[in-house]
Amino acid sequence: MKKKSIAVIVVSNGPGELSTWVRPVVENLNKINDSLEEIDRLNFSINLVLVPCPNATGKEYKVAKSWNKFVLITKPNTFWKLLIRPYKYSKWPQKGIVIFLGGDQFWSVLLAKRLGYINITYAEWISRWPRWNNIIAAMNMKVKKSIPQKYRYKCKVVGDLMADIKKKNNVYLNTKTKNWIALLPGSKKTKLSVGIPYFLEIADYIHNKNKNINLIIPIAPTTSTSEYLFFQSNQNPIAKHYSSKIKSIKQIKSSIFDYVIETTKNTKIYLINKHPCYEVLKKCDLAITTVGANTAELAALALPMIVILPTQHLNVMNSWDGILGIIGKISFINQFFAFLIKNWYLKKKKFFAWPNIKAKKLIIPERIGNISPKQIANEALFLIKNKKYLKEQKDDLTKQRGDTGAVEKLSYIIFNSIKRLS
Numbered sequence: 001m002k003k004k005s006i007a008v009i010v011v012s013n014g015p016g017e018l019s020t021w022v023r024p025v026v027e028n029l030n031k032i033n034d035s036l037e038e039i040d041r042l043n044f045s046i047n048l049v050l051v052p053c054p055n056a057t058g059k060e061y062k063v064a065k066s067w068n069k070f071v072l073i074t075k076p077n078t079f080w081k082l083l084i085r086p087y088k089y090s091k092w093p094q095k096g097i098v099i100f101l102g103g104d105q106f107w108s109v110l111l112a113k114r115l116g117y118i119n120i121t122y123a124e125w126i127s128r129w130p131r132w133n134n135i136i137a138a139m140n141m142k143v144k145k146s147i148p149q150k151y152r153y154k155c156k157v158v159g160d161l162m163a164d165i166k167k168k169n170n171v172y173l174n175t176k177t178k179n180w181i182a183l184l185p186g187s188k189k190t191k192l193s194v195g196i197p198y199f200l201e202i203a204d205y206i207h208n209k210n211k212n213i214n215l216i217i218p219i220a221p222t223t224s225t226s227e228y229l230f231f232q233s234n235q236n237p238i239a240k241h242y243s244s245k246i247k248s249i250k251q252i253k254s255s256i257f258d259y260v261i262e263t264t265k266n267t268k269i270y271l272i273n274k275h276p277c278y279e280v281l282k283k284c285d286l287a288i289t290t291v292g293a294n295t296a297e298l299a300a301l302a303l304p305m306i307v308i309l310p311t312q313h314l315n316v317m318n319s320w321d322g323i324l325g326i327i328g329k330i331s332f333i334n335q336f337f338a339f340l341i342k343n344w345y346l347k348k349k350k351f352f353a354w355p356n357i358k359a360k361k362l363i364i365p366e367r368i369g370n371i372s373p374k375q376i377a378n379e380a381l382f383l384i385k386n387k388k389y390l391k392e393q394k395d396d397l398t399k400q401r402g403d404t405g406a407v408e409k410l411s412y413i414i415f416n417s418i419k420r421l422s
Contacts, residue, residue, distance in 0.1 A: 006044040006418050007096030011111060013053035013076070015187070015221065016297050017102030018060055019276045021122065021161045022048070025101065026069050028411040042418050047072040047090070049111065051079050051103040059222045079107065083114050095421045099414060105129055118417065122161065122410060125358050130154060135417065137410050139402035158409035160402030162300030173256075173283045179213045179384050181206065182281055182303070183269070184289035187220030189227060193238050195290055196231035198310060200244035200263060201373035202288060202380075207267035209381055215269045216257070216284070218277045225249045225259055225271070242373070256280060285390060286383055288376060295364075296354040300401060304383070304393040307353040308376055309368045355397060363396040 008029075012022045026046055033041050048070045050060055061075050072090050074082055082089055096117040100108035105121055109132045112119035118134040121127060123143050127136045130151035137158045138144045144155045173180060183203060185195025203215050219225070232239055232246050239245075245264045249271075252260055258273040272280055278301060281287070287298050287305040298305050351357045355364050367376060383389055 005093045006042070006421050007090075007093045007115075007117070008044050008046045008414065008418065009049055009096060009098045009111065009115075009117070010046065010070075011049050011051055011098060011100050011108040012102035013051050013060070014102060014293055015060060015063065015275075016293050018064055020297065020300070021101040022064075023067060023069070024161070024164060024407045025099075025411055025414070028407050029414055030069070032411055032415050042415070042422055044418050045071040045093075047074075049074050049079065049082065049107075050076045051107040052076045053103055063221055083110060086115060097414065097417055097421070109133070118421075120414060120417065122158075123155075124161075127151075127155065135413060137406075137413055139406070156409075156413065157402075158413070159404055159406035160300070161406045161410070162297070163401055163404045164407045173280065174214075175283060175285075177212065179210075179286075180284040181213055181215050181380060181384070182284045182287040182289075183215060183217045184287060184294055184298075185217065186290045186292070187222050187294075189223070189231075191290060191292075192223060192227060192231045193236050194310065196228055197236065197239040197242040197244065198373055199288070200232060200246065200269075201242045202377045203269050204244045204263055204265045204267045205374050205377035206380060208265070209377070210384070213381075213384060215267070216280065217261075217269055217271050218275070218281065219258075219271050219273050221275045228261070285387075286380060288380060291352045293354065299355040299364075299397050302394045302397040302401070304390045304397070305353075305364050306376060306379055306383075307364060307366045308371060309352060309366070310371050311368065312370045355400060359396075359400055363400070364393055 010022055010026065012018055029046070046069060048064055050064070050073065053076065061073060064070065064073055074089060086092060092115055096115060098108050098112035098115070098117050098119050100119070100121040105128045108121060109119055109129050113132070119132065120135045120137065121129070121133045122137045124139045126143060127133065127138065127147050130136060130147050133154055136147065136155040138155050139158075139160050141157055144152060144157055147155055183199045185199040186192050206213055206215065229246060229249065230236065234240065247262045247264045249259050249261050252258060256272065257270040259271040261269040261271065263269070276297070281298070281303055282301045284303060287303050289295060289298060289305055289307055291307055291309045295305065295307055351362070352366055352368065353364055356362050356366065365379070367379070
Protein backbone atom coordinates (compact mmCIF):
# COMPACT_ATOMS: atom_id res chain seq x y z
CA MET A 1 0.00 0.00 0.00
CA LYS A 2 1.46 3.36 -1.02
CA LYS A 3 2.08 5.71 1.90
CA LYS A 4 0.31 9.04 1.86
CA SER A 5 2.32 12.10 0.85
CA ILE A 6 3.17 14.31 3.83
CA ALA A 7 4.31 17.94 3.61
CA VAL A 8 7.23 18.91 5.82
CA ILE A 9 7.50 22.69 6.02
CA VAL A 10 10.57 24.20 7.66
CA VAL A 11 10.15 27.79 8.87
CA SER A 12 13.39 29.75 9.22
CA ASN A 13 14.98 33.14 8.63
CA GLY A 14 18.63 34.23 8.76
CA PRO A 15 21.88 32.76 7.40
CA GLY A 16 23.03 31.39 10.77
CA GLU A 17 19.86 29.37 11.34
CA LEU A 18 19.87 28.05 7.78
CA SER A 19 23.44 26.81 8.05
CA THR A 20 23.46 25.47 11.61
CA TRP A 21 19.86 24.36 12.16
CA VAL A 22 18.01 23.81 8.90
CA ARG A 23 20.60 22.17 6.68
CA PRO A 24 21.88 19.59 9.23
CA VAL A 25 18.34 18.58 10.26
CA VAL A 26 17.09 18.27 6.68
CA GLU A 27 20.15 16.25 5.64
CA ASN A 28 19.77 13.94 8.63
CA LEU A 29 16.05 13.49 8.04
CA ASN A 30 16.73 12.41 4.45
CA LYS A 31 19.53 10.16 5.65
CA ILE A 32 17.19 8.35 8.06
CA ASN A 33 14.63 7.78 5.31
CA ASP A 34 17.23 6.69 2.73
CA SER A 35 18.68 4.10 5.15
CA LEU A 36 15.42 2.13 5.05
CA GLU A 37 14.41 -0.52 2.55
CA GLU A 38 12.57 1.08 -0.35
CA ILE A 39 9.24 -0.42 0.70
CA ASP A 40 9.56 1.12 4.17
CA ARG A 41 10.56 4.62 3.10
CA LEU A 42 8.19 7.45 3.92
CA ASN A 43 6.67 9.66 1.25
CA PHE A 44 7.24 13.30 2.21
CA SER A 45 8.29 16.54 0.58
CA ILE A 46 10.50 19.09 2.35
CA ASN A 47 9.69 22.76 1.83
CA LEU A 48 11.27 25.92 3.21
CA VAL A 49 9.33 29.01 4.21
CA LEU A 50 11.55 32.02 4.86
CA VAL A 51 9.94 34.53 7.21
CA PRO A 52 10.53 38.28 7.71
CA CYS A 53 13.59 38.95 9.85
CA PRO A 54 15.56 42.15 10.59
CA ASN A 55 18.81 40.16 10.75
CA ALA A 56 18.37 38.52 7.36
CA THR A 57 20.75 39.46 4.55
CA GLY A 58 18.38 39.07 1.59
CA LYS A 59 20.46 36.24 0.11
CA GLU A 60 18.90 33.40 2.13
CA TYR A 61 16.65 32.28 -0.74
CA LYS A 62 19.57 32.01 -3.14
CA VAL A 63 21.73 30.12 -0.63
CA ALA A 64 18.97 27.66 0.30
CA LYS A 65 18.09 27.05 -3.36
CA SER A 66 21.70 26.13 -4.14
CA TRP A 67 21.46 23.18 -1.71
CA ASN A 68 18.82 21.42 -3.87
CA LYS A 69 17.08 20.01 -0.80
CA PHE A 70 13.64 21.64 -1.01
CA VAL A 71 10.68 21.08 -3.29
CA LEU A 72 9.50 24.64 -2.66
CA ILE A 73 11.13 27.73 -1.14
CA THR A 74 9.12 30.87 -0.46
CA LYS A 75 10.69 34.27 0.10
CA PRO A 76 10.18 36.39 3.24
CA ASN A 77 8.21 39.08 1.40
CA THR A 78 5.60 36.51 0.33
CA PHE A 79 4.91 35.12 3.81
CA TRP A 80 1.67 37.00 4.40
CA LYS A 81 0.42 36.11 0.93
CA LEU A 82 1.25 32.48 1.69
CA LEU A 83 -0.85 32.66 4.86
CA ILE A 84 -3.79 34.20 3.06
CA ARG A 85 -3.69 32.06 -0.10
CA PRO A 86 -1.45 29.01 0.59
CA TYR A 87 -2.76 27.02 -2.39
CA LYS A 88 -1.48 29.70 -4.75
CA TYR A 89 2.05 28.45 -3.96
CA SER A 90 1.55 24.70 -3.85
CA LYS A 91 -0.98 21.89 -3.78
CA TRP A 92 -0.48 21.11 -0.11
CA PRO A 93 -1.22 17.53 1.05
CA GLN A 94 -4.01 17.02 3.56
CA LYS A 95 -1.53 16.21 6.31
CA GLY A 96 1.77 17.82 7.20
CA ILE A 97 4.18 19.21 9.76
CA VAL A 98 5.42 22.77 10.25
CA ILE A 99 8.80 22.89 11.97
CA PHE A 100 10.16 26.04 13.57
CA LEU A 101 13.90 26.41 12.98
CA GLY A 102 14.44 30.15 13.10
CA GLY A 103 12.66 33.49 13.16
CA ASP A 104 9.65 34.25 15.31
CA GLN A 105 7.97 31.12 16.71
CA PHE A 106 4.58 32.71 16.13
CA TRP A 107 5.01 32.52 12.34
CA SER A 108 5.25 28.72 12.43
CA VAL A 109 2.21 28.50 14.75
CA LEU A 110 0.18 30.67 12.35
CA LEU A 111 1.20 28.66 9.30
CA ALA A 112 0.47 25.33 10.99
CA LYS A 113 -3.01 26.52 12.02
CA ARG A 114 -3.70 27.90 8.54
CA LEU A 115 -2.81 24.59 6.86
CA GLY A 116 -4.23 22.36 9.58
CA TYR A 117 -0.81 20.78 10.17
CA ILE A 118 0.91 19.80 13.41
CA ASN A 119 3.62 22.08 14.77
CA ILE A 120 7.07 21.17 16.06
CA THR A 121 9.08 24.00 17.63
CA TYR A 122 12.78 23.89 18.41
CA ALA A 123 13.13 26.08 21.51
CA GLU A 124 16.69 27.27 21.97
CA TRP A 125 16.06 29.60 24.91
CA ILE A 126 12.30 29.73 25.48
CA SER A 127 9.07 28.18 24.18
CA ARG A 128 6.79 31.13 23.55
CA TRP A 129 3.57 29.42 22.42
CA PRO A 130 3.43 26.02 24.15
CA ARG A 131 -0.37 25.98 24.10
CA TRP A 132 -0.37 25.80 20.29
CA ASN A 133 2.71 23.62 19.85
CA ASN A 134 2.21 19.89 19.35
CA ILE A 135 5.82 19.05 20.13
CA ILE A 136 8.53 21.22 21.71
CA ALA A 137 12.15 20.18 21.23
CA ALA A 138 14.15 22.02 23.90
CA MET A 139 17.85 22.84 23.97
CA ASN A 140 18.17 22.03 27.69
CA MET A 141 16.25 21.37 30.91
CA LYS A 142 16.23 25.08 31.72
CA VAL A 143 14.00 25.65 28.67
CA LYS A 144 11.70 22.78 29.65
CA LYS A 145 11.32 24.05 33.22
CA SER A 146 10.31 27.48 31.93
CA ILE A 147 7.25 25.95 30.20
CA PRO A 148 4.01 26.03 32.25
CA GLN A 149 3.47 22.69 34.00
CA LYS A 150 0.30 21.79 32.07
CA TYR A 151 2.16 21.97 28.71
CA ARG A 152 5.43 20.43 29.82
CA TYR A 153 4.41 16.95 28.65
CA LYS A 154 4.81 18.21 25.05
CA CYS A 155 8.49 18.97 25.58
CA LYS A 156 11.47 16.72 24.89
CA VAL A 157 15.01 17.85 25.63
CA VAL A 158 17.06 17.13 22.50
CA GLY A 159 20.19 19.22 23.11
CA ASP A 160 21.89 22.00 21.23
CA LEU A 161 21.59 22.02 17.44
CA MET A 162 24.60 24.30 17.19
CA ALA A 163 26.72 22.06 19.44
CA ASP A 164 26.88 19.45 16.68
CA ILE A 165 28.92 21.77 14.47
CA LYS A 166 31.88 21.08 16.75
CA LYS A 167 32.28 17.51 15.55
CA LYS A 168 34.26 18.31 12.41
CA ASN A 169 37.98 18.60 12.98
CA ASN A 170 39.52 18.37 9.54
CA VAL A 171 41.49 21.61 9.24
CA TYR A 172 44.99 22.48 10.31
CA LEU A 173 46.12 25.78 11.80
CA ASN A 174 49.49 26.37 13.38
CA THR A 175 48.25 27.00 16.91
CA LYS A 176 51.47 25.95 18.65
CA THR A 177 53.58 28.95 17.67
CA LYS A 178 50.84 31.32 16.50
CA ASN A 179 47.73 32.79 18.04
CA TRP A 180 44.68 33.35 15.85
CA ILE A 181 42.13 36.14 16.05
CA ALA A 182 38.98 36.18 13.92
CA LEU A 183 37.62 39.53 12.80
CA LEU A 184 33.91 39.81 11.99
CA PRO A 185 33.22 43.30 10.60
CA GLY A 186 29.62 42.56 9.52
CA SER A 187 27.85 41.15 6.50
CA LYS A 188 25.48 43.84 5.25
CA LYS A 189 26.89 46.56 3.03
CA THR A 190 25.80 49.28 5.40
CA LYS A 191 27.50 47.59 8.34
CA LEU A 192 30.64 47.07 6.30
CA SER A 193 30.85 50.82 5.68
CA VAL A 194 31.84 51.12 9.33
CA GLY A 195 33.29 47.65 9.86
CA ILE A 196 35.92 47.51 7.12
CA PRO A 197 37.87 50.71 7.92
CA TYR A 198 37.45 50.18 11.68
CA PHE A 199 38.62 46.55 11.66
CA LEU A 200 41.53 47.26 9.30
CA GLU A 201 42.81 49.71 11.89
CA ILE A 202 42.41 47.11 14.64
CA ALA A 203 44.34 44.60 12.53
CA ASP A 204 47.21 47.00 11.82
CA TYR A 205 47.59 47.87 15.48
CA ILE A 206 47.57 44.22 16.61
CA HIS A 207 50.13 43.24 13.98
CA ASN A 208 52.37 46.15 14.91
CA LYS A 209 52.45 45.03 18.56
CA ASN A 210 52.55 41.24 18.13
CA LYS A 211 53.86 39.47 15.03
CA ASN A 212 52.86 36.04 16.41
CA ILE A 213 49.18 36.71 15.93
CA ASN A 214 47.50 35.71 12.68
CA LEU A 215 44.29 37.43 11.66
CA ILE A 216 41.40 35.96 9.68
CA ILE A 217 38.08 37.21 8.32
CA PRO A 218 35.31 34.75 7.37
CA ILE A 219 33.73 36.33 4.28
CA ALA A 220 29.96 36.34 4.62
CA PRO A 221 28.15 34.78 1.62
CA THR A 222 26.39 38.09 1.07
CA THR A 223 29.54 40.10 0.43
CA SER A 224 32.75 39.98 -1.62
CA THR A 225 36.34 41.19 -1.75
CA SER A 226 35.35 43.96 -4.16
CA GLU A 227 33.13 45.41 -1.44
CA TYR A 228 36.04 45.29 0.99
CA LEU A 229 38.06 47.38 -1.46
CA PHE A 230 35.20 49.82 -1.93
CA PHE A 231 34.53 50.41 1.78
CA GLN A 232 38.18 51.10 2.62
CA SER A 233 38.42 53.65 -0.19
CA ASN A 234 37.65 57.37 -0.26
CA GLN A 235 34.28 56.53 -1.82
CA ASN A 236 33.19 55.54 1.67
CA PRO A 237 32.93 58.74 3.81
CA ILE A 238 33.66 56.83 7.05
CA ALA A 239 37.00 55.56 5.71
CA LYS A 240 38.47 59.08 5.95
CA HIS A 241 38.43 58.75 9.75
CA TYR A 242 40.94 55.87 9.60
CA SER A 243 44.47 55.61 8.27
CA SER A 244 44.56 51.87 7.50
CA LYS A 245 44.06 50.94 3.85
CA ILE A 246 44.27 47.81 1.71
CA LYS A 247 47.35 47.54 -0.51
CA SER A 248 46.28 44.30 -2.21
CA ILE A 249 43.95 41.32 -2.08
CA LYS A 250 45.47 38.19 -3.59
CA GLN A 251 43.99 34.76 -4.16
CA ILE A 252 45.67 31.85 -2.39
CA LYS A 253 45.89 28.36 -3.86
CA SER A 254 46.25 25.05 -1.97
CA SER A 255 45.24 26.56 1.35
CA ILE A 256 42.24 26.51 3.68
CA PHE A 257 42.13 30.25 3.04
CA ASP A 258 40.95 31.76 -0.22
CA TYR A 259 42.52 35.24 -0.20
CA VAL A 260 44.98 37.32 1.74
CA ILE A 261 44.66 41.05 2.35
CA GLU A 262 47.85 43.03 2.75
CA THR A 263 47.43 46.49 4.20
CA THR A 264 49.60 49.51 3.43
CA LYS A 265 51.20 48.86 6.83
CA ASN A 266 52.15 45.31 5.75
CA THR A 267 49.57 43.51 7.90
CA LYS A 268 48.24 40.27 6.45
CA ILE A 269 44.64 39.21 7.00
CA TYR A 270 43.57 35.81 5.70
CA LEU A 271 40.09 35.49 4.19
CA ILE A 272 38.05 32.31 4.08
CA ASN A 273 35.16 32.10 1.64
CA LYS A 274 33.57 28.91 2.98
CA HIS A 275 30.34 29.43 4.89
CA PRO A 276 29.99 28.45 7.59
CA CYS A 277 33.67 28.03 8.49
CA TYR A 278 33.23 26.77 12.03
CA GLU A 279 36.11 24.30 11.73
CA VAL A 280 38.48 27.26 11.40
CA LEU A 281 36.75 29.55 13.88
CA LYS A 282 36.75 27.01 16.70
CA LYS A 283 40.56 26.84 16.48
CA CYS A 284 40.88 30.59 17.01
CA ASP A 285 41.80 32.04 20.39
CA LEU A 286 39.53 35.08 20.17
CA ALA A 287 37.01 36.84 17.94
CA ILE A 288 36.39 40.56 17.61
CA THR A 289 32.90 41.09 16.27
CA THR A 290 30.19 43.62 15.63
CA VAL A 291 26.85 43.40 17.41
CA GLY A 292 24.52 40.90 15.73
CA ALA A 293 23.28 37.34 15.39
CA ASN A 294 26.87 36.19 14.78
CA THR A 295 27.49 36.53 18.53
CA ALA A 296 25.13 33.56 19.02
CA GLU A 297 27.09 31.47 16.52
CA LEU A 298 30.40 32.32 18.17
CA ALA A 299 28.89 31.47 21.55
CA ALA A 300 27.85 28.05 20.24
CA LEU A 301 31.50 27.46 19.38
CA ALA A 302 32.45 28.65 22.87
CA LEU A 303 34.81 31.09 21.13
CA PRO A 304 35.77 33.99 23.43
CA MET A 305 34.96 37.34 21.90
CA ILE A 306 34.95 41.10 22.24
CA VAL A 307 31.70 42.63 20.98
CA ILE A 308 31.89 46.22 19.78
CA LEU A 309 29.51 49.01 18.86
CA PRO A 310 31.44 52.22 18.14
CA THR A 311 28.88 54.93 18.83
CA GLN A 312 30.91 57.60 17.04
CA HIS A 313 29.24 56.22 13.90
CA LEU A 314 25.69 55.97 15.20
CA ASN A 315 24.67 58.64 12.72
CA VAL A 316 25.03 55.95 10.05
CA MET A 317 21.68 54.55 11.14
CA ASN A 318 21.05 52.74 7.89
CA SER A 319 23.69 50.22 9.00
CA TRP A 320 21.30 49.06 11.71
CA ASP A 321 18.85 46.21 11.47
CA GLY A 322 15.07 46.50 11.25
CA ILE A 323 12.99 49.64 11.49
CA LEU A 324 15.93 51.74 12.73
CA GLY A 325 17.71 51.06 9.47
CA ILE A 326 14.69 52.15 7.44
CA ILE A 327 13.86 55.37 9.26
CA GLY A 328 17.55 56.14 9.71
CA LYS A 329 17.73 57.02 6.03
CA ILE A 330 15.75 60.18 6.81
CA SER A 331 18.32 62.80 7.81
CA PHE A 332 16.64 64.59 10.74
CA ILE A 333 15.30 61.29 12.18
CA ASN A 334 18.79 59.86 11.83
CA GLN A 335 20.22 62.64 14.00
CA PHE A 336 17.39 62.37 16.53
CA PHE A 337 17.84 58.63 17.03
CA ALA A 338 21.60 58.93 17.31
CA PHE A 339 21.08 61.49 20.09
CA LEU A 340 18.41 59.36 21.79
CA ILE A 341 20.48 56.18 21.74
CA LYS A 342 23.61 57.87 23.06
CA ASN A 343 21.88 59.77 25.81
CA TRP A 344 19.20 57.32 26.94
CA TYR A 345 19.34 53.76 25.62
CA LEU A 346 23.04 53.14 26.24
CA LYS A 347 22.76 54.54 29.77
CA LYS A 348 20.13 51.91 30.61
CA LYS A 349 22.89 49.28 30.50
CA LYS A 350 21.08 46.99 28.08
CA PHE A 351 22.94 43.97 26.75
CA PHE A 352 23.65 43.80 23.01
CA ALA A 353 25.40 40.42 22.59
CA TRP A 354 23.17 37.34 22.44
CA PRO A 355 25.11 35.33 25.07
CA ASN A 356 24.68 38.18 27.58
CA ILE A 357 21.03 38.72 26.66
CA LYS A 358 20.23 35.05 27.18
CA ALA A 359 22.32 34.66 30.35
CA LYS A 360 20.91 37.95 31.70
CA LYS A 361 24.40 38.84 32.85
CA LEU A 362 27.70 39.95 31.34
CA ILE A 363 29.70 36.88 30.36
CA ILE A 364 31.45 38.38 27.33
CA PRO A 365 32.78 41.94 27.11
CA GLU A 366 30.70 44.51 25.25
CA ARG A 367 32.52 47.65 24.26
CA ILE A 368 29.87 50.24 23.50
CA GLY A 369 30.66 53.91 23.08
CA ASN A 370 33.22 56.17 21.47
CA ILE A 371 35.71 53.31 21.37
CA SER A 372 38.80 53.57 19.17
CA PRO A 373 40.30 50.63 17.22
CA LYS A 374 43.44 51.06 19.33
CA GLN A 375 41.48 50.43 22.55
CA ILE A 376 39.94 47.26 21.12
CA ALA A 377 43.31 46.06 19.83
CA ASN A 378 44.93 46.63 23.23
CA GLU A 379 42.21 44.60 24.95
CA ALA A 380 42.66 41.78 22.44
CA LEU A 381 46.42 41.79 23.02
CA PHE A 382 45.87 41.68 26.78
CA LEU A 383 43.53 38.67 26.49
CA ILE A 384 45.93 36.79 24.22
CA LYS A 385 48.68 37.37 26.75
CA ASN A 386 46.50 36.39 29.72
CA LYS A 387 44.83 33.17 28.60
CA LYS A 388 43.09 32.55 31.92
CA TYR A 389 40.52 35.22 31.03
CA LEU A 390 39.87 33.54 27.69
CA LYS A 391 39.38 30.20 29.46
CA GLU A 392 36.92 31.74 31.92
CA GLN A 393 34.88 33.16 29.07
CA LYS A 394 34.98 29.86 27.15
CA ASP A 395 33.74 27.99 30.24
CA ASP A 396 30.91 30.48 30.77
CA LEU A 397 29.83 30.19 27.14
CA THR A 398 29.88 26.39 27.30
CA LYS A 399 27.63 26.38 30.38
CA GLN A 400 24.97 28.36 28.51
CA ARG A 401 24.56 25.77 25.78
CA GLY A 402 23.01 22.31 25.56
CA ASP A 403 24.39 18.84 24.85
CA THR A 404 25.39 17.40 21.47
CA GLY A 405 23.25 14.98 19.48
CA ALA A 406 20.34 17.37 18.96
CA VAL A 407 20.34 17.08 15.16
CA GLU A 408 19.79 13.33 15.24
CA LYS A 409 17.22 13.46 18.06
CA LEU A 410 15.18 16.21 16.41
CA SER A 411 15.37 14.43 13.05
CA TYR A 412 13.90 11.27 14.61
CA ILE A 413 11.13 13.29 16.28
CA ILE A 414 10.21 14.69 12.86
CA PHE A 415 10.58 11.31 11.15
CA ASN A 416 8.37 9.52 13.70
CA SER A 417 5.77 12.32 13.40
CA ILE A 418 5.70 11.80 9.62
CA LYS A 419 5.34 8.07 10.19
CA ARG A 420 2.29 8.54 12.42
CA LEU A 421 0.65 10.74 9.80
CA SER A 422 1.35 8.34 6.91
